[in-house]
Amino acid sequence: EVQLLESGGGLVQPGGSLRLSCAASGFTFSTYAMSWVRQAPGKRLEWLSSITESATNTYYEGSVKGRFTIFRDDSKSTLHLQMNSLRPDDTAVYYCATDRDWRLEHWGQGTLVTVSS
Amino acid sequence: IQMTQSPSSLSSSEGDRVTITCRASQSISTFLNWYQQKPGSAPKLLIYGASYLQTGVPSRFSGSGSGTDFTLTISSLQPEDFAIYHCQQSYTTPYTFGQGTRLEIK
Numbered sequence: 540e541v542q543l544l545e546s547g548g549g550l551v552q553p554g555g556s557l558r559l560s561c562a563a564s565g566f567t568f569s570t571y572a573m574s575w576v577r578q579a580p581g582k583r584l585e586w587l588s589s590i591t592e593s594a595t596n597t598y599y600e601g602s603v604k605g606r607f608t609i610f611r612d613d614s615k616s617t618l619h620l621q622m623n624s625l626r627p628d629d630t631a632v633y634y635c636a637t638d639r640d641w642r643l644e645h646w647g648q649g650t651l652v653t654v655s656s
Numbered sequence: 657i658q659m660t661q662s663p664s665s666l667s668s669s670e671g672d673r674v675t676i677t678c679r680a681s682q683s684i685s686t687f688l689n690w691y692q693q694k695p696g697s698a699p700k701l702l703i704y705g706a707s708y709l710q711t712g713v714p715s716r717f718s719g720s721g722s723g724t725d726f727t728l729t730i731s732s733l734q735p736e737d738f739a740i741y742h743c744q745q746s747y748t749t750p751y752t753f754g755q756g757t758r759l760e761i762k
Binding site: 589600640641 | 698
């Protein structure tokens with residue numbers, strides 16, 4: 540059974556940093572591209588970033604480019620999102636998802652990030 | 657690419673046939689996915705490639721369309737189908753989602 544478990548969310552002050560992790564199991568992690576998606580309260584889902592197999596390529600949504608970095612540790616089947624220069628409008632539930640064959644097939648349960656002073 | 661769903665909310669009864677529409681701001685071929693989301697839970701993939709049913713999803717769900725106009729149809733609403741439905745284009749990054757359609761019990 541595919542499982543994705545996010546962690547690392549919490550309360551952070553504006554301008555602060557946070558690193559999210561997504562522990563994967565039940566599939567061969569290294570052969571999958573992965574994505575991060577967030578959902579702010581009352582807002583639509585927002586794709587943030589993707590990383591291909593072997594981390595060959597990374598992609599970012601415009602509002603997080605230069606502030607967020609996606610990376611992966613295939614030896615630990617873990618995906619990460621390093622978030623810097625956080626702003627109040629980054630407050631959201633953050634999900635990781637498998638990204639293969641142009642679809643986000645499996646999702647984690649999400650981790651809440653709150654940016655507030 | 658902007659994705660626009662209609663309606664934004666919909667009230668229907670068990671057993672009804674329901675159609676939700678998603679329109680892309682430019683052609684995306686059939687790179688269109690539909691997700692179902694229940695309160696407090698992650699989205700769940702229902703339909704991919706505009707019309708392919710994800711494994712394990714009941715056959716009362718179907719999708720159609722290509723280019724810029726797509727539909728999700730539920731042939732006979734069941735109690736567990738009351739949720740929010742999202743469309744998403746995977747034609748190009750940044751992947752983008754519709755604003756969601758809230759399906760409520762009448």
